Amino acid sequence: MAIIEQEPSIAALPSGAARTAAKPLGAFSRPRNPVGLKNWLTTVDHKKIGIMYGTASLFFLLWGGIPALLLRLQLARPNQGLLSGAAYNQIFTMHGTVMIFLVVMPMGAAFANYLLPLQVGARDVAFPRINAFSFWVFLAGGIMLNTSWFLGGGANGGWFNYAPNNGITYNPGVGIDFWNVGLLIAGIGSLTGAVNLITTVLNMRAPGMSWMRMPIFTWMTLVTQFLLLFAIPVLTVAQLLLLFDRRFDGNFFNVDQGSDPLLWQHLFWIFGHPEVYLMILPAFGIVSEVIPVFARKPIFGYPFMVFSGIAIGFMGWGVWAHHMFVSGIGPLSVTAFAVATMFIAVPTGVKVLNWLATLWGGKLILNTAMLFSIGLVTQFTLGGLSGVSHAVASADTQQTDTYYIVAHFHYVLFGGALFGFYSGLYFWFPKAFGYKLNEKIGKWNFWSMVVGFNLTFGPMHILGLQGMPRRMQTYDASQGFNTWNMVATIGSFILGVATLSILYNALVSYRAWRRAGRPDVGPDPWDARSLEWSIQSPTPEHNFDVSPTVTDLDDFWHHKYQEDDNGVLRRIATGKEVAQPGNGEGVHLPAPSYWPLVLALSFPLIGYGLIFSLWLCIPGVVLLITALYGWSLEPADDLDDDHGHGDHHERELVGANG
Amino acid sequence: MAETTATEDLDHEGAAAAEFADQLNDTPSDFVHHEEHYTSLGLSNMKLAMWLFLGSEVLLFGALISTYLLSKTRFITELVAGNPYVIEGISNGENGALVNEMIAEASVEPLFDIPFTSLSSFILLMSSLSMVLAHKSVTEGNYKNLRIWLSTTMLLGATFMAGQVYEFTTFYREGLTYDGSLLGTAFYTLTGFHGAHVTGGLIMLGSLIYLSFKNKMQMDRAETVELVGLYWHFVDIVWVLIFTIVYLIP
């Protein structure tokens, strides 16, 4: 169908007003800004969205880190009055909520967004606009959640906000409502993101990219997204029940009406336990990519890695009640869940052993990315071991609500997830921005983080076993918690500085790179294995010039190395030689769009309406519906765009018969 | 009808103008994905995504239904346990019948109008049939029937919702309020959620009807009809569950 190439001739319009017809639609055409703020606001490019996820997540890391330091300051010495009890409650709740929902989850989403299409050899995700929407609605929810600080105080019931403490009776302020509505909104983003990324992995793989040729990171992210897909609705229901209770006088958690507040715990942890795995699995995936590259060996036991990830995904659904051992769920349930919890340690152990086996006998290159990966393996294993001790229900009864728990989950989430993400940041930074981060600062970054991390959370094991309870605003000098608390506080400040030093590193590296005349880092700076390294750095907007045809696991690596006649592995080409030149022409990319942002903005409006006045919901809903329809009726492309191929004009032929 | 002008005038002088108009009119997007792209599984992205979304909805309604069941049990247990009348009856040794009677009276079942709800179920099933016939029509290029069946689906769905409004009104008048009891909260939340989903489906159907009257819903967009159909049948399935679990099983 070539008719599309014809310019509308002037004579064709009765009024002869062809030129005015070219752009008559104002805001209703699709935006076309290659650079600038508007481009970032309207982009549907998975790479830009990934970078925005990462930036937002780093920002929230800062935002959630300040409360953490405040907590440590308050606990540094006995009987301190730095924070009031009320402020303390809000601060630890918001610290947990921000770190889990607005740092670790979006950081996983950042890597997933940036890397999934590249690793499976696709141009973009399956639904680029939904992808942009996922990000914006996450950000809208996150910001809305945090505006509670200025509009009446944050939530104060712990990140899980147990019922009935979260009810209007015990918590009349708006903090819980903000927590509730903010996370509901962010959850929409997670859900749409999950649908999008799963579809991408299942359906957008390059020719030849069969299941067992997918990189481990892709696999782990796929499992993660399935967990999100099925876990988010459960949280949504729990939060909606709470919303109805608080705003519309429902009775779901109202003990006076005979309800059982334990329902909240069940629903929350049915979501909450898969949540734990969906926070750690992306980090596992990153480490499984980094270690083989810098150990100069293929990953050991690839199928075991894959299937243990899938096993974790399934088993993660059967262990939620181990968060509730002391809630009175009864001995039978406790036994069943304790046994299930012990079993879930097996696939995780398989992963750790596989990483060790990959490292074993490898020619290790101990750069920052590798160090962070090894850091994950060690720190996470420590956290995993304390986790196994929770599986023993009788021991857990003693440990519940002590600092031992705090130590455990920080070891798995900070020492696990965040170390993995830092490894990924150092590893993929040159792919995204075209220059490496400074190794020297990087190593400082790593070692100071390890020291700070262990100083902060190591002592908490001891404190917990000594009996120091969580969520207590202060303690008495006679209780014997003084020394270790001081150590932990000192450690936390080291950790704070160390965590931030990656930003300093980025700044220094960028300046050095600019001063050196922006040298080309090359497509494959690490001599790596997966497909994203077979294209130029920074990644061209169209990703692949031609869709790669995949014949092996680590296909790119096999283009560089092959066995010679004697069965010895030899390098036959450099990454630069086999990489795609990045000059794709005539590639038809999805046009940017305003609607994802507009649609996302309607949600906080409705959210504020639910909290303050239902009248606000009316403009919110109108905006929502308008955005939805504007979205679906939006033309595929800007009119002046070069269509390349008349890919959506077969319709006219059919239309003529109708 | 703008579209007909645009397509019929192709051989006239205004061909390019019509083409231009048609471009403006053209609404392909992920919403109406009608291209046959290469995909790894050979399946359409939209349809796969729809099924994934429905999978996540299963968990949502599962949570709501189990919440309702738990609330109902709790409500009755609490009611019996806290009622001196019943305790007295138990101590007198005549507990069985009395307790059962108490439960039957206090529960939501006496309010149920099973004949009417059965009718609602039939109406929703009917709408499923007309939905699937609408899809059939569009794959065969029979746009007249497409419009008729889509409209029928929407009308039947709206009738179902009218039944819901009627039911809620009568229940409310007879004393089952949203905030009055745990049972009321759970019942209205569950059925209300289903109702909200039906309403969403109705609006989608309305859009399809509008587009089909504008000649924008044609054979190549059959998948859009199918996707809305998938959603609609899913809502029907949920009602099948609710009808049996909530209404029929005491």
Add this chain to the structure above:
Amino acid sequence: MSTTTPQAVVDDHAPSHADDHEHHPTVITYWLTFVALVILTAVEVLWSYLPLDGVALVVPLLVMMVVKFAIVGGVFMHLQTDFKILNGYWFTLAFGIAIALAVAVYITVYATFKFQI
């Protein structure tokens, strides 16, 4: 609009997958399915009026519910026919995992409440 890979451009007029609409059931099948659903619903309602208690009442109702569920899913939502096309089982798989998870998880919750003591 998703991306157009070069393959897709080549294949644009020769779709790479089977036209699944051809496999969809006929109008008569749809009508028969509807009749079956109506009959099942009628039996369900009648059954609920029978003077039965406990298992005898609940189990047949649940069975009929599941059968209705399967019929709507299989015929109206085309799972039965889509299952046979290339990789179409993925639809069933995505939905099936969700149902299995939901049933398992929520029954466990229910059981946990039952065996509380």
Add this chain to the structure above:
Amino acid sequence: MFTWGPKYLIGFSFVAWGGALLYGLITGGDIVGVASFGYKGGVGDHLGYTLLMGAFLITAVLAGVLFATRDGEAETLARLAGTDNVPQVTPPTAPSYWGALSAFGAACLMLGVAVSSVFLYLGIAVLVVVAIEWLALTWSDRATGDPATNRDVKDRMLAPIEIPMLGALAVAAIMIGISRIFLAVSKTGAVVAGGLVATAIFGTAVLLTQTNAPRRFISAAVAGLAVVVLGGGVVGAIVGERELEHHEDEIHSEDSGSTEEGMMIHE
């Protein structure tokens, strides 16, 4: 001389002025007061009087301005531009119902101020809709020289709002209409009515798909259904709900809490 803009505005201002006078008199003002803008004497209800008088003043001034500037007069424009030929005036491309609808809205508004707030809100809603639609129509009529394109331009701008609103209105009308019928008749009657409605809808659909009915016939059938549903709804609403509380009280007095419906199920 008078183009249609000033014509409409002048008409509007007269109606508003008359309405204001009438309203002021009805609500207790005296003749001198309402005629002198309350300079001497009462104007009755201040809010309504001010609203209507404000509408009168605004439209009158606008009409004056438009007339003075000879807005939309082709001859004047030609004279100003110094051309001999009068430029071609684009006639309206499609019938416009907005004028009629806006009159309806204005009438509702006045009725609402005088009688019941329901009409007031209805009038405001209609006028808002008319304002948006009419503005968009007028704007799009000048977007290009091609009427078909203009229509599409307008559709593209307004369809995202129109489609869901129309859909929601239709659904709401059916829902409210039919549920009023159900509520008005007896319990068994509701089942019968529901069955009839559903059968009618489905039966009509089957008939229409089976026969090769002309378009007019289909339209008539749909219109008939709509009239039945809406008419039934209105009748149902007027008849009112059957007495639901009554049963409960009755039973309460004789038997602790069981309702008649409960007994019906068990019978």
